[in-house]
Amino acid sequence: MNEDIVIEVKGLKKVFGENVIINGIDLTVRKGETVVLIGPSGCGKSTLLRCLNGLEPIQGGSVFLHGEPVEYGKRSLNKIRQKIGMVFQDYGLFPHMTVLDNVMLAPLKVQKRPKDEVKTEAMALLERVGLGDKAKSYPSQLSGGQQQRAAIVRSLVVNPDIMLLDEITAALDPEMVHEVLNVVLDLAKNGSTMIIVTHEMAFAEAVADRVILMDGGVIVEENPPQKFFHDADTERAKKFLSTFSYSK
Amino acid sequence: MDRSFINKYYPLYIESAVLTVTIGCMGIILSVIIGMLCALCRYYKIPILNAIAAAYTELSRNTPLIVQLFFLFFGLPKAGIVLSPEVCGTVGLAFLGGGYMSESFLSGLVSVKKTHLEAAASLGLNELQTMTNVVFPQAASVSAPAVCANVIFLLKETSVFSAVSLADLMYTAKDLIGMYYSTTEALTMLVIAYLIMILPVSIVFTLLERRMHRAGI
Ligand SMILES: Nc1ncnc2c1ncn2[C@@H]1O[C@H](COP(=O)(O)OP(=O)(O)O)[C@@H](O)[C@H]1O
Ligand SMILES: [Mg+2]
Numbered sequence: 001m002n003e004d005i006v007i008e009v010k011g012l013k014k015v016f017g018e019n020v021i022i023n024g025i026d027l028t029v030r031k032g033e034t035v036v037l038i039g040p041s042g043c044g045k046s047t048l049l050r051c052l053n054g055l056e057p058i059q060g061g062s063v064f065l066h067g068e069p070v071e072y073g074k075r076s077l078n079k080i081r082q083k084i085g086m087v088f089q090d091y092g093l094f095p096h097m098t099v100l101d102n103v104m105l106a107p108l109k110v111q112k113r114p115k116d117e118v119k120t121e122a123m124a125l126l127e128r129v130g131l132g133d134k135a136k137s138y139p140s141q142l143s144g145g146q147q148q149r150a151a152i153v154r155s156l157v158v159n160p161d162i163m164l165l166d167e168i169t170a171a172l173d174p175e176m177v178h179e180v181l182n183v184v185l186d187l188a189k190n191g192s193t194m195i196i197v198t199h200e201m202a203f204a205e206a207v208a209d210r211v212i213l214m215d216g217g218v219i220v221e222e223n224p225p226q227k228f229f230h231d232a233d234t235e236r237a238k239k240f241l242s243t244f245s246y247s248k
Numbered sequence: 249m250d251r252s253f254i255n256k257y258y259p260l261y262i263e264s265a266v267l268t269v270t271i272g273c274m275g276i277i278l279s280v281i282i283g284m285l286c287a288l289c290r291y292y293k294i295p296i297l298n299a300i301a302a303a304y305t306e307l308s309r310n311t312p313l314i315v316q317l318f319f320l321f322f323g324l325p326k327a328g329i330v331l332s333p334e335v336c337g338t339v340g341l342a343f344l345g346g347g348y349m350s351e352s353f354l355s356g357l358v359s360v361k362k363t364h365l366e367a368a369a370s371l372g373l374n375e376l377q378t379m380t381n382v383v384f385p386q387a388a389s390v391s392a393p394a395v396c397a398n399v400i401f402l403l404k405e406t407s408v409f410s411a412v413s414l415a416d417l418m419y420t421a422k423d424l425i426g427m428y429y430s431t432t433e434a435l436t437m438l439v440i441a442y443l444i445m446i447l448p449v450s451i452v453f454t455l456l457e458r459r460m461h462r463a464g465i
Contacts, residue, residue, distance in 0.1 A: 096386055
């Protein structure tokens with residue numbers, strides 16, 4: 001087994017009722033890699049991420065994190081999930097806790113680390129994303145961009161092996177998109193392993209080591225960003241990319 | 249208004265108010281426990297218990313307390329189960345209140361967003377940790393107003409206890425009217441007694457709600 005492989009997906013199949021959403025996907029993500037996942041709305045990007053962290057039962061294939069199977073509904077899942085950080089489109093910060101308490105929840109309750117140490121680390125991370133002065137605020141007192149940065153810190157503080165980011169700027173006003181994406185760029189530069197779903201193509205090109213286009217339940221194209229964005233192999237990719245450009 | 253009548257009989261009111269409050273409190277505490285258990289069975293869709301809890305909730309909320317009390321006091325003895333008026337009052341109130349509390353707690357539980365449950369899961373929290381850290385605190389603040397309203401509703405419902413010959417406030421007032429025809433005095437004291445019992449509870453709840461509201465919960 002290759003030590004470097006963080007996530008390995010083999011022949012993944014996901015069905016909702018009659019609809020086959022994911023129809024045999026293979027995917028390997030190595031340590032330090034940033035993979036950007038793009039595709040038309042409804043093609044199953046979120047579903048794929050959710051399967052990676054056992055939030056959805058799967059109907060075929062398998063998912064491994066560092067060689068350990070990720071299985072929906074299994075007790076072992078809680079342990080595995082500590083190694084997978086997930087950030088959602090709608091932040092998902094707990095409204096009844098301060099930002100700091102949100103961030104400290106998993107390290108304290110799940111990892112059972114000492115409070116002083118956790119607090120120091122949480123504050124350092126909040127400082128790093130520019131939220132040092134918001135630690136004692138409640139999520140409702142923060143802007144969307146600030147909430148999303150706090151949510152990133154909350155996933156980061158447990159030191160996950162991989163981060164899954166699902167359209168984390170889709171609900172934000174345009175002027176806040178940047179501040180959040182900068183945090184993600186910073187993480188990528190510092191060697192975090194990530195799978196990022198996004199519709200921000202310029203960001204995708206900047207952050208990705210590899211771009212994957214999903215459509216019709218399968219991977220249509222998989223290439224490095226320069227290749228993908230400027231000289232795509234498939235017509236499907238070219239067509240998809242053309243929907244993001246404007247010409248008179 | 250006959251002041252001497254009031255002076256003479258107010259201790260009777262205090263005595264029966266204590267009885268009303270005691271049974272009221274016990275009934276309400278039990279109804280909170282029953283309500284929580286039912287709400288949990290329904291929220292987590294525990295097989296069989298879920299159906300029982302749902303059926304019980306409908307039964308208790310759609311039959312009047314006085315009918316439930318009659319069943320306990322006059323019906324059960326025919327089946328060989330004889331309960332004292334005090335037990336009937338407590339059980340009856342708990343039975344009625346349990347249904348209302350179950351609805352109120354359930355509405356709080358279902359108000360917790362799926363995103364928060366999934367966020368908790370992906371942080372590695374187990375069911376119990378998710379329940380105590382994420383679900384309950386949020387559910388509590390949503391349920392609180394309805395639960396408070398139920399408490400006041402149930403305190404008022406205690407006024408039918410006299411139907412099973414509990415010597416509660418209503419019973420005392422009716423007794424005095426029957427014996428001395430001093431309707432005005434007896435009823436005035438009755439109204440005041442209920443106000444003294446319920447108004448403070450109501451005020452405390454309103455203040456609590458305002459504080460929770462300010463805390464932005
Ligand atoms: N819980 C669900 N039940 C039924 N269908 C679902 C469910 N979740 C997602 N889907 C369907 O699966 C497809 C893929 O959804 P999703 O993964 O959210 O797409 P994307 O994130 O790429 O926009 C959509 O057609 C959606 O309607
Ligand atoms: Mg999506």
